[in-house]
Amino acid sequence: MKNKKSISGIVYSTNPDFKIEEDQQSNAVTLSPKEQKLKIRLETKHRAGKAVTIIEGFIGSEDDREDMVKKMKNFCGTGGSAKDNEMLIQGDQRDKVIQWLLKNGYTQSKKIN
Numbered sequence: 543m544k545n546k547k548s549i550s551g552i553v554y555s556t557n558p559d560f561k562i563e564e565d566q567q568s569n570a571v572t573l574s575p576k577e578q579k580l581k582i583r584l585e586t587k588h589r590a591g592k593a594v595t596i597i598e599g600f601i602g603s604e605d606d607r608e609d610m611v612k613k614m615k616n617f618c619g620t621g622g623s624a625k626d627n628e629m630l631i632q633g634d635q636r637d638k639v640i641q642w643l644l645k646n647g648y649t650q651s652k653k654i655n
Contacts, residue, residue: 572602575647582636583654597629617642
């Protein structure tokens with residue numbers, strides 16, 4: 543019993559028609575690059591003084607987000623990850639990220655200072 547996954551904290555229900563809702567996040571539809579409104583900003587707080595470029599506002603599946611981060615990391619020559627609906631690129635890579643986004647059709651992206 544200890545190894546079983548917790549089902550969203552539900553212990554017992556008296557409703558005979560009760561059904562557990564599954565996450566629908568895997569079926570998320572990815573918008574086309576022209577429809578995406580991405581915001582690029584630099585953050586140093588809570589990161590031991592190290593700069594991180596954050597791209598937020600991406601609407602789509604987690605697989606597409608991971609693929610996009612992988613391509614941006616390769617273009618910038620740095621590390622990074624995708625966490626909490628944000629894409630993180632190590633260092634101050636705002637100019638390179640904007641350049642990559644524009645080259646790949648993300649025309650509504652903008653840099654926030």
